[in-house]
Amino acid sequence: MRAVIASGAGGPDVLSVAEVPDPIPAPGELVLDVAAAGLNRADLLQRQGFYPPPPGASDVIGMECSGTVRAVGEGVEGWAVGDHACALLAGGGYAAQVAVPAGQVMPVPDGVDLVTAAALPEVACTVWSNVFMVAGLQPGESLLVHGGAGGIGTMAIQLAHALGATVLTTGGTAEKLAACAALGADVTINYRDEDFVEVVKERTEGGADVILDNMGASYLSRNVAALATEGRLVIIGMQGGTKAELDINALLRKRGAVIATSLRARPTEEKAAICAAVVEHVWPLVAAGLVQPIVHGTMPLEEARAAHELMESGDHTGKILLTV
Structure with missing residues (x-):
């Protein structure tokens, strides 16, 4: 089968398409004929040599895909050859076929085409697990999202x-902030010329109840300052570095929590539970048109280099997909 491989750690130029062996489903797995694979920030880190796949996972980049069931492994129930699906992966998405544990395979939501469905697994599972399952965001509370576009x-x-x-969100351009407002953001903050801490405090009752942060170290102190009493800061990325000083006194005064989570390296059983929760709680909202996958554009598998360059530039809103 065709798959995108990396000749080593480095820039987008290390990526190329090659022929590799077809996957065979182990017990409890499915093999999908991939229709499309979604790009994620973690893919760039893996290409650069900073985020290796978990033990036993494919070395091929790609943490989500959509496709058609090609083969069903021993012990798998509820799936048949030819079914349409999308899947959360530990790796292997940038390929014509991929093997995946059955618990991480989800039906395509009603109203979503097969290619577009590749934009859903990673973002839906990340947001639902972190914002709702871990941080426990409730109706009437406030959420600050960094990098809303x-x-x-x-x-x-x-x-x-x-x-x-x-919902409050940060962004770097007027166009991106307008897109966030159209999706339901109540307050948009241009981080280039506004202090998000001041805006959050002005527009909420003393701070955000939950903050979803992809920056890490560079935002830590300001995120704590922007938290409400009993607020929860959930860190899911390290774009702003890995080490920072934490003012524990400031956190104690707010009775706040700082939580750092990742999805990729979790045990299969945990990921299966998250996928099941997403199908139960998120897919009905997608089917009703209240939530939709936002796709910036699609590119063929052979243009993986250009797709990585686009993601690194930041000149996109929503997901970038590679089609097979």
Whole structure:
């Protein structure tokens, strides 16, 4: 089968398409004929050599895909050859076929075409697990989303809005902030010329109840300052570095929580539970048109280099997909 491989750690130029062996389903797995694969920020880190796949996972980049069931492994129930599906992957998405544990395979939501469905698994599972399962965002509370125009951000804005929260988001251009407002953001903040801490405090009752952060170290102190009493800061990325000083006194005064989570390296059983929760809680909202996958554009598998360059530039809103 065709798959995107990396000749080593480096820039987008290390990526190329090659022929590799077809996957064979182990017990409890399915093999999908991939229709499309979604790009994620973690893909760039893996290409650069900073985020290797978990033990036993494919070395091929790609953490989500959509496609058609090609083969069903021993012990798998509820799936048949030819079924349409989308899947959360530990790796292997940038390929014509991929093997995946059955618990991480989800039906395509009603009203979503097969290619577009590749934009859903990673963002839906990340947002639902972190914002709702871990941080426990409730109707009437406030959510601050950093980088609202990205794949994670566009999903977080829509889900929080649909479930009755007040949504604030940061972005770097007027166009991106307008897109966030159209998705349901109540307050948009241009981080280039506004202090998000001041805006959050002005527009909420003392701070955000939940903050979803992809920046990490560079935003830590300001995120704590922007938290409401009993607020929850959930860190899911390290674009702004990995080490920072935490003012524990400031956190104690707010009775706040700082939580750092990742999805990719979790045990299969945990990922299956998250996928099941997404199918139960998120897919009905997608089917009803209250939440939609936001796709910036699609590119063929052979243009993986250009797709990575586009993601690194930041000149996109929503998801970038590779089609097979």
